[in-house]
Amino acid sequence: MQIYKATxxxxxxxxxxxxxxxxxxxxxxxxxxxxxxxxxxxSGHAExxxxxxxxxxxxxxxxxxxxxxxxxxxxxxxxxxxxxLESYTFPGEARYANREYAADMYAHFxxxxxxxxxxxxxxxxxxxxxxxxxxxxxxxxxxxxxxxGKVNMDRNxxxxxxxxxxxxxxxxxxxxxxxxxxPRIQPIVTPRFAPTCSSPxxxxxxxxxxxxxxxxxxxxxxxEPEVSWVSELFPENSSYTQVYHSHxxxxxxxxxxxxxxxxxxxxxxxxxxGAWLVHCPSANVNLSSGIMPLSSYWKRGVQLGLxxxxxxxxxxxxxxxxxxxxxxxxxxxxxxxEEKHEAVSLSQAFYLATAANGRYVSQYGPAECGPCGIFxxxxxxxxxxxxxxxxxxxxxxxxxxxxxFLYCGDDRNISGRFLSGRRL
Amino acid sequence: MQIYKATxxxxxxxxxxxxxxxxxxxxxxxxxxxxxxxxxxxSGHAExxxxxxxxxxxxxxxxxxxxxxxxxxxxxxxxxxxxxLESYTFPGEARYANREYAADMYAHFxxxxxxxxxxxxxxxxxxxxxxxxxxxxxxxxxxxxxxxGKVNMDRNxxxxxxxxxxxxxxxxxxxxxxxxxxPRIQPIVTPRFAPTCSSPxxxxxxxxxxxxxxxxxxxxxxxEPEVSWVSELFPENSSYTQVYHSHxxxxxxxxxxxxxxxxxxxxxxxxxxGAWLVHCPSANVNLSSGIMPLSSYWKRGVQLGLxxxxxxxxxxxxxxxxxxxxxxxxxxxxxxxEEKHEAVSLSQAFYLATAANGRYVSQYGPAECGPCGIFxxxxxxxxxxxxxxxxxxxxxxxxxxxxxFLYCGDDRNISGRFLSGRRL
Numbered sequence: 001m002q003i004y005k006a007t008x009x010x011x012x013x014x015x016x017x018x019x020x021x022x023x024x025x026x027x028x029x030x031x032x033x034x035x036x037x038x039x040x041x042x043s044g045h046a047e048x049x050x051x052x053x054x055x056x057x058x059x060x061x062x063x064x065x066x067x068x069x070x071x072x073x074x075x076x077x078x079x080x081x082x083x084x085l086e087s088y089t090f091p092g093e094a095r096y097a098n099r100e101y102a103a104d105m106y107a108h109f110x111x112x113x114x115x116x117x118x119x120x121x122x123x124x125x126x127x128x129x130x131x132x133x134x135x136x137x138x139x140x141x142x143x144x145x146x147x148x149g150k151v152n153m154d155r156n157x158x159x160x161x162x163x164x165x166x167x168x169x170x171x172x173x174x175x176x177x178x179x180x181x182x183p184r185i186q187p188i189v190t191p192r193f194a195p196t197c198s199s200p201x202x203x204x205x206x207x208x209x210x211x212x213x214x215x216x217x218x219x220x221x222x223x224e225p226e227v228s229w230v231s232e233l234f235p236e237n238s239s240y241t242q243v244y245h246s247h248x249x250x251x252x253x254x255x256x257x258x259x260x261x262x263x264x265x266x267x268x269x270x271x272x273x274g275a276w277l278v279h280c281p282s283a284n285v286n287l288s289s290g291i292m293p294l295s296s297y298w299k300r301g302v303q304l305g306l307x308x309x310x311x312x313x314x315x316x317x318x319x320x321x322x323x324x325x326x327x328x329x330x331x332x333x334x335x336x337x338e339e340k341h342e343a344v345s346l347s348q349a350f351y352l353a354t355a356a357n358g359r360y361v362s363q364y365g366p367a368e369c370g371p372c373g374i375f376x377x378x379x380x381x382x383x384x385x386x387x388x389x390x391x392x393x394x395x396x397x398x399x400x401x402x403x404x405f406l407y408c409g410d411d412r413n414i415s416g417r418f419l420s421g422r423r424l
Numbered sequence: 425m426q427i428y429k430a431t432x433x434x435x436x437x438x439x440x441x442x443x444x445x446x447x448x449x450x451x452x453x454x455x456x457x458x459x460x461x462x463x464x465x466x467s468g469h470a471e472x473x474x475x476x477x478x479x480x481x482x483x484x485x486x487x488x489x490x491x492x493x494x495x496x497x498x499x500x501x502x503x504x505x506x507x508x509l510e511s512y513t514f515p516g517e518a519r520y521a522n523r524e525y526a527a528d529m530y531a532h533f534x535x536x537x538x539x540x541x542x543x544x545x546x547x548x549x550x551x552x553x554x555x556x557x558x559x560x561x562x563x564x565x566x567x568x569x570x571x572x573g574k575v576n577m578d579r580n581x582x583x584x585x586x587x588x589x590x591x592x593x594x595x596x597x598x599x600x601x602x603x604x605x606x607p608r609i610q611p612i613v614t615p616r617f618a619p620t621c622s623s624p625x626x627x628x629x630x631x632x633x634x635x636x637x638x639x640x641x642x643x644x645x646x647x648e649p650e651v652s653w654v655s656e657l658f659p660e661n662s663s664y665t666q667v668y669h670s671h672x673x674x675x676x677x678x679x680x681x682x683x684x685x686x687x688x689x690x691x692x693x694x695x696x697x698g699a700w701l702v703h704c705p706s707a708n709v710n711l712s713s714g715i716m717p718l719s720s721y722w723k724r725g726v727q728l729g730l731x732x733x734x735x736x737x738x739x740x741x742x743x744x745x746x747x748x749x750x751x752x753x754x755x756x757x758x759x760x761x762e763e764k765h766e767a768v769s770l771s772q773a774f775y776l777a778t779a780a781n782g783r784y785v786s787q788y789g790p791a792e793c794g795p796c797g798i799f800x801x802x803x804x805x806x807x808x809x810x811x812x813x814x815x816x817x818x819x820x821x822x823x824x825x826x827x828x829f830l831y832c833g834d835d836r837n838i839s840g841r842f843l844s845g846r847r848l
Contacts, residue, residue, distance in 0.1 A: 074829075334713075335715070
């Protein structure tokens with residue numbers, strides 16, 4: 001048992017921050033047993049550990065990130081999606097055929113992810129089975145928890161990345177079996193996106209997900225040219241979303257990244273299936289893709305999460321994803337007043353990166369992951385201790401310090417990282 | 425004389441980066457005497473100093489920043505401009521009546537500005553004469569160069585900040601005389617913006633600028649409610665720009681921050697006067713103000729610069745201002761395709777923060793400041809040495825490293841800072 005003393009800030013409701021100054025959290029077997037303003041009686045000889053003069057927030061969860069693209073973060077962002085894939089991403093990912101390179105780069109990625117406070121994540125690798133094992137291993141070595149996907153694609157990509165559809169399926173199946181029983185790492189079925197996957201490949205992956213009871217992640221409706229391309233590639237399907245649905249890939253817990261250009265029928269299909277949409281605001285602005293109508297989706301009850309989408313997103317920090325989500329929602333209200341969008345508040349965006357993403361990983365993630373993303377009894381003690389090192393005279397409130405961390409802070413302000421009660 | 429060996433990257437033209445790998449810059453009396461790929465003959469006994477494995481860029485220049493707002497950076501950004509001023513900015517600025525507080529906070533600000541590589545800047549203080557002296561002193565103490573303005577306002581602000589118009593003028597005049605002959609610090613006339621300045625105050629400040637041959641800085645057309653308010657406050661003027669013009673404040677070298685909502689007549693007036701518009705993309709998105717049509721202004725030849733606008737902007741890093749300028753220009757093309765805006769490239773935004781801002785400070789700034797912002801013969805050696813600490817295997821090009829610094833880097837990547845040849 002450990003007792004941590006701190007000011008705890010979280011979002012049980014998206015509408016505002018809950019700020020509990022100088023509280024004591026009792027942590028037993030990785031879970032929060034109690035949290036209160038009084039040192040609990042009967043806590044015996046456990047000495048409270050003071051987590052510092054700042055505050056403590058739930059550790060971040062990144063619901064969409066491409067590990068191999070970490071090395072290209074920031075590069076080529078003057079290009080739109082499809083050209084950026086061709087010119088930067090595919091050549092970059094092809095290098096992961098080399099295991100030595102992959103081992104080094106993924107070790108670097110895992111360290112950076114931890115440094116930025118994203119202690120849980122849902123990650124794309126590349127098509128390479130060997131390298132994907134190395135990625136899962138690197139995340140595990142850093143003590144992180146993640147859903148990891150070997151990418152599948154068998155067309156519309158450079159020859160060195162195009163898989164034989166049957167070999168692609170077998171490699172994914174092997175990867176999934178290999179990591180199936182790991183406490184902190186879980187496989188996730190990962191067709192890259194409809195344009196690079198043939199119909200037979202997608203169907204077989206849908207079957208795999210069904211048989212192994214695994215979730216699915218992919219990309220959906222990120223840009224208008226992509227949507228047009230998909231309608232040409234799959235003329236028998238009435239929409240992009242329908243393509244995934246008809247191949248068994250749109251189901252409970254399916255993660256659909258971006259999802260900017262959806263019609264009413266598609267939204268209904270997504271909600272009915274129990275799939276999730278992952279907002280990736282940095283990537284969407286960097287590649288001039290557009291802005292997801294986040295507040296409108298939220299209002300209708302679509303299940304939503306937030307992702308960094310590195311490398312089209314240019315930061316592994318979920319604090320940056322949070323503030324960029326707020327920024328983009330504001331811009332949408334200003335640019336399209338006639339569409340009556342609402343700006344997303346800082347607490348709402350924070351809620352996505354912690355409570356909402358936490359709900360996803362606790363439902364569909366690895367065995368070890370209990371409920372997380374909020375500091376309540378029974379929840380996993382996943383936490384970041386934050387110290388803003390401000391001059392004493394600045395005299396900022398806890399809310400002021402939190403705002404400053406989210407907008408202006410960096411990894412130097414994270415003084416402690418806890419996952420399931422373990423200090424990393 | 426010093427000789428520096430480095431890969432020099434700059435933008436003599438906005439259209440692309442100029443990358444000169446492994447060149448030698450000979451620096452004499454703070455200026456670049458020559459720059460070439462060969463160690464110059466006759467350089468005598470001067471041993472070249474290697475500036476490291478990364479690259480060197482012109483040091484940043486911030487054309488619009490509020491020093492007292494550094495402490496509120498990131499705070500209250502869910503509010504629009506006028507409410508944000510009332511709730512956060514005015515109460516924060518009122519604290520600078522206390523000189524001890526001001527001295528501490530401005531010392532902190534100057535250190536941070538240097539840390540982020542903005543070695544030259546154009547800065548707003550508060551209405552307080554005493555604190556404004558302390559700001560100028562703090563910048564000087566860090567070896568930085570700046571134009572510094574005591575803010576003037578005599579209405580529509582809290583009583584403790586509202587000045588008597590004559591006392592306001594005298595205080596500004598005294599401040600200007602006090603710093604007039606300093607080599608690195610120069611006063612600039614600084615009416616906050618038309619809503620908080622009476623007509624007599626603005627006229628007297630226009631006269632002051634004329635008599636002392638000083639430039640002017642203020643805010644213009646940042647939000648639509650502000651534009652409406654100005655038209656109510658000054659019904660005799662045909663536009664917001666005309667308000668400044670009729671009070672002698674719109675003239676050669678006048679800096680007008682934001683300038684989002686301008687009509688054709690106003691743009692003509694600005695260009696005819698030789699005034700400059702300062703783009704502050706972070707602030708404009710944070711306060712839901714809108715997006716400056718940067719590419720359209722650029723095409724018609726308006727003189728443009730770039731500012732962080734801390735504290736409505738949430739970072740003192742001009743690298744962040746550069747990437748946010750690119751992002752906002754992209755969003756504008758996507759959201760308003762019918763207006764035919766063009767996205768601004770990374771090199772164009774970089775040009776603004778270095779070459780364009782450099783042209784401004786060399787024309788209107790302190791005596792010591794020669795031509796700067798580019799690495800050419802005769803230019804001031806103002807430079808940042810950048811080291812991205814990337815794994816060797818990542819194998820990034822110089823352009824790739826620069827892109828990564830601008831999008832993802834921070835002050836830890838700045839390994840050297842030079843202003844007029846002095847290492848800071």
